[in-house]
Amino acid sequence: MNNENPVVFIQNVSKSYGKQQVLKNVNLEIIPGEIFGLLGPSGAGKTTIVKQLAGLETPTQGENYIFSEKMPRLDLMNRIGYMAQSDALYGELTAKENLDFFASLYGLKGKEKQQRMKDVMEIVSLTEHFDKLVFNYSGGMKRRLSLAISLLHKPGLLILDEPTVGIDPVLRKGIWAAFKDLKDNGTTIIVTTHVMDEAEKCDRLGMIRDGQLIAVGSPEELKQQTSAANIEDAFLAYGGA
Numbered sequence: 268m269n270n271e272n273p274v275v276f277i278q279n280v281s282k283s284y285g286k287q288q289v290l291k292n293v294n295l296e297i298i299p300g301e302i303f304g305l306l307g308p309s310g311a312g313k314t315t316i317v318k319q320l321a322g323l324e325t326p327t328q329g330e331n332y333i334f335s336e337k338m339p340r341l342d343l344m345n346r347i348g349y350m351a352q353s354d355a356l357y358g359e360l361t362a363k364e365n366l367d368f369f370a371s372l373y374g375l376k377g378k379e380k381q382q383r384m385k386d387v388m389e390i391v392s393l394t395e396h397f398d399k400l401v402f403n404y405s406g407g408m409k410r411r412l413s414l415a416i417s418l419l420h421k422p423g424l425l426i427l428d429e430p431t432v433g434i435d436p437v438l439r440k441g442i443w444a445a446f447k448d449l450k451d452n453g454t455t456i457i458v459t460t461h462v463m464d465e466a467e468k469c470d471r472l473g474m475i476r477d478g479q480l481i482a483v484g485s486p487e488e489l490k491q492q493t494s495a496a497n498i499e500d501a502f503l504a505y506g507g508a
């Protein structure tokens with residue numbers, strides 16, 4: 268931990284939908300410039316956490332702070348990039364038109380907008396598909412376009428819900444290289460995943476099961492503390508079965 272204020276501060280957060288409690292007293296700090304992974308099985312509560320951080324949901328109890336401001340806050344939206352689990356794209360438009368639409372929403376204009384659209388398409392290796400209708404994109408291409416859109420306004424905090432689902436290993440490697448570059452430029456990144464080799468690439472991980480954070484630490488720390496050979500075994504040792 269360093270002395271800077273955390274980018275994300277989750278304080279005693281619980282969430283219920285009707286009678287079902289899906290988050291149970293979650294406490295977490297995410298520090299500037301780290302890649303933080305939320306790891307857990309389907310239904311554990313990962314999406315619920317990141318939706319709250321993106322300002323799309325509110326907790327039943329507790330508070331979420333981003334850049335020291337209590338969420339949700341509309342004026343923080345231009346400092347946060349959010350990529351949802353399902354792609355929110357316009358199929359009848361080209362990739363370029365989709366980018367143009369979202370870039371305008373973020374207030375980008377003129378040459379800067381055009382340049383930024385090119386840059387983000389390059390990051391996700393879609394440059395040659397700029398003018399293709401999104402309807403004709405594959406699932407993995409749509410994921411990459413969604414990622415490109417989340418990067419348009421150079422957010423300080425990037426929140427990515429299963430960003431690499433449906434993306435082949437070669438492109439996945441490229442995307443993780445892009446995450447490292449963004450991190451090196453000071454971006455803080457949160458990714459949800461249940462892919463173990465991705466979890467290994469995070470600076471720190473939060474293991475979540477049944478709405479509870481059961482362990483937080485670097486992949487090395489988590490393995491050492493449980494004498495596990497890999498993250499999957501560490502997860503099991505913390506009770507993540």
Ligand SMILES: Nc1ncnc2c1ncn2[C@@H]1O[C@H](COP(=O)(O)OP(=O)(O)OP(=O)(O)O)[C@@H](O)[C@H]1O
Pocket residue numbers: 284289307308309310311312313314315316352
């Ligand atoms: N709007 C909602 N109304 C009712 N229940 C919900 C709602 N959103 C989420 N849930 C429930 O909350 C629990 C946690 O869901 P969540 O989507 O956060 O899990 P997850 O860890 O992201 O899973 P996955 O990896 O499958 O996306 C699940 O039991 C889910 O059914």
